[in-house]
Amino acid sequence: MSDLLLEVKNLKQYFNEGKASEVRAIDDISFSINRGETFGLVGESGCGKSTTGRTIIRLYDATDGEVLFNGVNVQDKKTKAANKDFNRKMQMIFQDPYASLNPRMKVMDIIAEGIDVHGLANSKKERREKVISLLETVGLNREHAERYPHEFSGGQRQRIGIARALAVDPEFIIADEPISALDVSIQAQVVNLLKDLQEERGLTYLFIAHDLSMVKYISDRIGVMYYGKLVEMASADELYRNPMHAYTKSLLSAIPLPDPIYERSRVRTPYNPKDHNYGSDEHVEFREIAPEHFVLCSDKESEEMKKNHVPKES
Amino acid sequence: MSKILQVKDLELSFHTFAGEVKAIRGVNFDLNKGETLAIVGESGSGKSVTTKSIMRLLPESSSEFKNGEIIFDGKDLTKLSEREMQKIRGKDISMIFQDPMTSLNPTMTIGKQIMEPILKHQKVSKDKARKVAIELLNMVGIPNAENRYKMYPHQFSGGQRQRIVIATALACNPQILIADEPTTALDVTIQAQILELMKDIQKKIDTSIIFITHDLGVVANVADRVAVMYGGMIVEIGTVDEIFYNPQHPYTWGLLSSMPSMDLNEEKLYAIPGTPPDLLNPPKGDAFALRSEYALKIDMEQPPPFFQVSDTHYAATWLLHPQAPQVEPPAGIIERMRTFPGSRYYEATGGRA
Numbered sequence: 001m002s003d004l005l006l007e008v009k010n011l012k013q014y015f016n017e018g019k020a021s022e023v024r025a026i027d028d029i030s031f032s033i034n035r036g037e038t039f040g041l042v043g044e045s046g047c048g049k050s051t052t053g054r055t056i057i058r059l060y061d062a063t064d065g066e067v068l069f070n071g072v073n074v075q076d077k078k079t080k081a082a083n084k085d086f087n088r089k090m091q092m093i094f095q096d097p098y099a100s101l102n103p104r105m106k107v108m109d110i111i112a113e114g115i116d117v118h119g120l121a122n123s124k125k126e127r128r129e130k131v132i133s134l135l136e137t138v139g140l141n142r143e144h145a146e147r148y149p150h151e152f153s154g155g156q157r158q159r160i161g162i163a164r165a166l167a168v169d170p171e172f173i174i175a176d177e178p179i180s181a182l183d184v185s186i187q188a189q190v191v192n193l194l195k196d197l198q199e200e201r202g203l204t205y206l207f208i209a210h211d212l213s214m215v216k217y218i219s220d221r222i223g224v225m226y227y228g229k230l231v232e233m234a235s236a237d238e239l240y241r242n243p244m245h246a247y248t249k250s251l252l253s254a255i256p257l258p259d260p261i262y263e264r265s266r267v268r269t270p271y272n273p274k275d276h277n278y279g280s281d282e283h284v285e286f287r288e289i290a291p292e293h294f295v296l297c298s299d300k301e302s303e304e305m306k307k308n309h310v311p312k313e314s
Numbered sequence: 315m316s317k318i319l320q321v322k323d324l325e326l327s328f329h330t331f332a333g334e335v336k337a338i339r340g341v342n343f344d345l346n347k348g349e350t351l352a353i354v355g356e357s358g359s360g361k362s363v364t365t366k367s368i369m370r371l372l373p374e375s376s377s378e379f380k381n382g383e384i385i386f387d388g389k390d391l392t393k394l395s396e397r398e399m400q401k402i403r404g405k406d407i408s409m410i411f412q413d414p415m416t417s418l419n420p421t422m423t424i425g426k427q428i429m430e431p432i433l434k435h436q437k438v439s440k441d442k443a444r445k446v447a448i449e450l451l452n453m454v455g456i457p458n459a460e461n462r463y464k465m466y467p468h469q470f471s472g473g474q475r476q477r478i479v480i481a482t483a484l485a486c487n488p489q490i491l492i493a494d495e496p497t498t499a500l501d502v503t504i505q506a507q508i509l510e511l512m513k514d515i516q517k518k519i520d521t522s523i524i525f526i527t528h529d530l531g532v533v534a535n536v537a538d539r540v541a542v543m544y545g546g547m548i549v550e551i552g553t554v555d556e557i558f559y560n561p562q563h564p565y566t567w568g569l570l571s572s573m574p575s576m577d578l579n580e581e582k583l584y585a586i587p588g589t590p591p592d593l594l595n596p597p598k599g600d601a602f603a604l605r606s607e608y609a610l611k612i613d614m615e616q617p618p619p620f621f622q623v624s625d626t627h628y629a630a631t632w633l634l635h636p637q638a639p640q641v642e643p644p645a646g647i648i649e650r651m652r653t654f655p656g657s658r659y660y661e662a663t664g665g666r667a
Contacts, residue, residue: 044501045472153589154357183356183528188572188585195582210501213531217574217583254506256531258573260554261653263534268506 004068005172005204006033006056011065013048013055025051027228028065030286035171038198038205040219040236042212042251047225049208050095053174056206057090069172088118091165095177097157101149107160108145111135114168134163138193155186162193166201174206179214191218212255216240221292224248227273230286234293244295244305247271276301318489318522319345319368323382324392326367330376335593337363339546340382345490350516350523352533352554354569355543358590361526364543365492367392368524369409370399386490405435408483412495414475418467424451424478425463431485450481453518454511473504477511484515491516492524497532509535530573534558539626542566545591545601552627559654562621562629564606567647584644600632608633608641624656 013026025048033039041049055062058074067074069090078086091114094100101110111131112121121127132142138159149157158178165173175194179187191214197203209215215222216236223233224247232245243249250271256263278284282298289295289305297305326338338360345351353361366372368384368391384391387406391399408431411417419427428447432438438446444463451459454477456470467475476496483491493512497505513536516523525536533540533554540557542550542565550563561567571584588605591597597604603613610632612618621634632638643651651659 044503155589184530185356185569185572185586188574188583192583192585212502213574251503254502256506256509256529256535258530258534258558258570260534260537260558263531266535268510271503 003035004032005035005037005070006206007066007068008032008052008056009066009068011052011055011067012063013051013060014063017063024228026055029225029228029230030065031223031230031233033172033204033206035204036198036202037220038207038218040215040222041206041208041225042210042215042222043225044210044251046227048228049210049225050176052225053092053176053206053208057092057174084118088114088168089171091168091170091173093158093161093165093173093175093178096181097154097161098149098181100161101157103149105148106145107131107135107147107149107152110149110160111145111164111167114164118168120168130167131163134167137166137197138163139189153186154182155189158182158190159193162190162197166197170203172204172206174208176208177210178207180209180211187214194218212251213257224251229296230294231296232294233286234290238290238293242290242293242310244289244293244309245297246275247273316347317344318347318386320385321364321368321382322385324364324367324384325380325382326363326372327378327380328376329378330594333594336380336596337546337593338367339593339596341543341546341548343541343548343551345522345524347489347522348516348520349538350525350536352525352527352537352540353543354526354528354530354533354540356528356590358593359543360546361543362494365409365494365524365526369403369407369492370394370396371409401435404431404483404488405486406488407490407492408486408488409492409494410476410479410483410496413499414472414479415467415499417479418475420467423464423466424470428463428478428482428485431482435486446485447481450485451478453484453515454478454481455507456481473500473507476500476504476508480508480511480515484519484521487519488521490522490524492526494526495528496525498527498529505532512536530558530569542569545596546593547601547630549602549631550627550629552623552629555654556624556627559650560623560627560657561643561647561650562623562627562634563602563631564608564633565602566629567643568605570650571644571646584646600630610638 009030010028011026012028015023015025041052043049054060056067062075108131111134112127115121115127115130121130131145135141135144140159179190182190207215207218219236221235222239223230226247232248243252250269253269278298284296284298286294286296287302289302290309295305321341321343324338324341328335328337341364355361370391379392425447428450429443432443432446448459448463451463456462456474456477497508500508527533537554539553541548544565550566561570568586572586574583586605591601599615600613600618603609612632618630618632620628620630622628633641648659651657652661654660
């Protein structure tokens with residue numbers, strides 16, 4: 001289990017630093033992702049989950065902290081070749097399948113762009129074969145290669161986005177809300193595809209979403225973010241069975257389930273950060289309450305949580 | 315219960331360069347006073363087109379009513395002139411759209427936008443309209459409404475904007491409120507707040523709501539009755555309990571099965587195979603047959619009529635025909651049916667905890 005692929009250490013990302021309009025989009029978060037694992041990152045809009053993904057892949061330069069990928073700091077200045085190598089190993093799938101594909105390029109060229117940049121095909125024929133096999137991998141077919149993005153439905157476009165990410169044979173894929181723009185039945189198709197690909201190719205995912213039910217289904221471990229901070233992190237089962245931070249509880253209580261009888265009795269617990277009532281001398285930090293279950297809390301709260309924690313029955 | 319709106323045999327087509335797209339192919343439903351009817355289905359199933367045709371918001375140049383009528387207040391809405399329709403829109407029937415970012419005018423203060431329908435439909439002074447607008451903002455939970463009604467949409471968050479859109483829609487106490495995916499663009503926590511708000515308001519002003527969504531969790535939360543649409547038709551309609559605990563149509567089974575459940579640790583999520591039908595050339599028989607493992611031979615030849623399951627529950631599938639073979643629904647669906655008195659899998663002892 002300890003084969004770390006990605007380590008995020010005390011990462012900070014401030015926008016407009018030092019000005020009155022400073023936004024602490026990521027405020028000192030740390031987590032790590034093991035090889036072959038899916039790490040889910042959830043939270044409401046503006047909590048910094050997408051910024052985290054984008055800083056990891058270095059679309060932004062971090063204000064402070066480190067992102068180690070295979071032991072190498074992503075943010076360090078690198079040679080062109082090293083940079084290229086890094087770009088090949090880490091890929092991203094975006095939320096909006098309508099905006100993330102160039103409408104003026106054919107699907108063939110969209111998918112092959114990475115292949116071209118990294119020189120992964122020696123001939124035109126090989127390039128074409130690679131694209132076709134990628135299309136088939138994601139459940140499309142060879143005729144689709146000659147079409148333009150507008151000829152596809154949302155679910156199909158997201159498949160093209162996935163094929164593009166896979167084209168360069170990455171180790172790590174950041175999926176930023178890959179399914180929130182899709183219909184329920186199509187969501188299931190895309191999630192199943194991502195799971196199958198993970199099994200076949202041993203991929204590692206960072207799965208960013210606000211839809212908690214899907215996140216639970218796809219993730220091994222989940223981190224919950226609130227206003228730039230990671231407030232809770234645990235295995236998916238543990239998090240749903242034993243949510244400890246008040247915000248996680250509130251988030252879980254807000255999910256509507258397809259069960260009318262349950263819905264009639266569901267009570268939503270609102271979250272108010274003031275309820276913690278931290279004193280000025282209390283040290284609020286990320287603490288391990290149960291094995292592999294971390295919560296952002298004060299000393300007093302952590303004692304309380306440890307007392308109330310119900311270990312997994314086995 | 316009195317019927318406030320009746321949609322009868324509605325058929326509507328779009329004329330495109332590629333040919334005639336039969337977007338709605340015979341839709342029938344009634345809306346009762348004070349109830350919430352949810353319409354579910356995937357993109358392209360015709361759920362938005364149905365409601366837009368009630369509001370007559372489809373472009374006259376490319377859309378055409380082929381058949382049927384929409385009866386509201388003794389009038390057939392499909393026959394009204396644009397001028398007559400303007401008297402109904404925003405007054406008797408109003409609509410909330412999916413995207414609160416684009417359904418507000420960015421160059422107008424929100425107060426002015428809420429006052430607009432009031433000034434248009436009611437003979438009141440500007441001063442009175444402003445008071446009503448502030449009251450509405452208070453009702454939908456915008457704090458400090460007296461000052462904030464002078465602000466512009468960009469000064470509000472997504473959830474607040476949707477509250478403002480709701481306030482605008484409610485300005486004239488409409489009899490019918492059509493909500494087209496009102497919470498799809500919002501976070502779960504904000505979504506929960508908006509749903510609670512809509513339910514509260516419905517109780518206060520006794521309006522009927524048509525709620526369009528593809529999120530079955532939301533449906534379970536808000537709906538009294540549910541209509542499931544597929545390929546331009548309603549394939550199943552019933553009370554919320556009937557649809558969730560005694561579904562009959564294979565498409566409804568598929569929809570319910572593709573939602574991940576919170577307590578089960580399923581290995582693989584069920585996904586409905588294939589893609590929605592091409593409505594340029596709609597299939598001859600049951601539109602869902604090609605994607606259904608339960609399809610019968612007749613499904614390929616003849617579209618199924620509605621079979622009655624109960625007084626309130628109808629489903630269009632040949633599986634309900636007396637001569638049809640008995641099929642076993644997916645395991646998750648049988649699990650649901652066990653809890654529903656009247657279903658064939660009901661277990662009297664298997665009560666819910």
